[in-house]
Amino acid sequence: MKLSAATFVARDVDALAGFYGAALGLAETVDDSPRYRELEGGGVRVGFAFTGAYELLGLQDDAEVSGLRSFLTFEVPEADMAEAVAQAVGQGAALVKAPYRTHFGALLAVLRDPEGNAFRLVGGAA
CATH class of the missing domain: 3.10.180.10 (2,3-Dihydroxybiphenyl 1,2-Dioxygenase, domain 1)
Incomplete structure (x- = not known):
């Protein structure tokens, strides 16, 4: 499956x-x-x-039913994280949490799309 x-x-x-x-x-x-x-x-x-x-x-x-119940995570090359966040914000996303290192060591940013749905960008290998 x-x-x-x-x-x-x-x-x-x-x-x-x-x-x-x-x-x-x-x-x-x-x-x-x-x-x-x-x-x-x-x-x-x-x-x-x-x-x-x-x-x-x-x-x-x-x-x-309303409220934050789920979110999607999109992987981008870690080196491109700042550019990916800027692109999303430039298209109307709201930055909730700027890129930061999680306790797993991943680079992660949290945003909301124009309708308020949360999504994350996570840095991956280039």
Whole structure:
């Protein structure tokens, strides 16, 4: 088994998909705007679905759940961390925590996308 995709329910599918494409250089693989768009990066797809997806999936009773419940982590070459953070912020991300060394020794930055979803950038080998 492998994770094939993670999907955000978005208030504005086009804007959020556009943000991740521009901020992180993810390539678009599906464009069913305004209902769904999908980007790919490193073998994992990131989807952006319209709010009507809750009803389509039979999840409308839970659609009022709010708050920070998950986040995605994107690996960038450690040498490019400052540039990657600046690119994301330049596209509308909010920097929550500047790059720092975790207790595991990884270089990590925490940001929020334009709809408030948290995501992380982690430094990897070049």
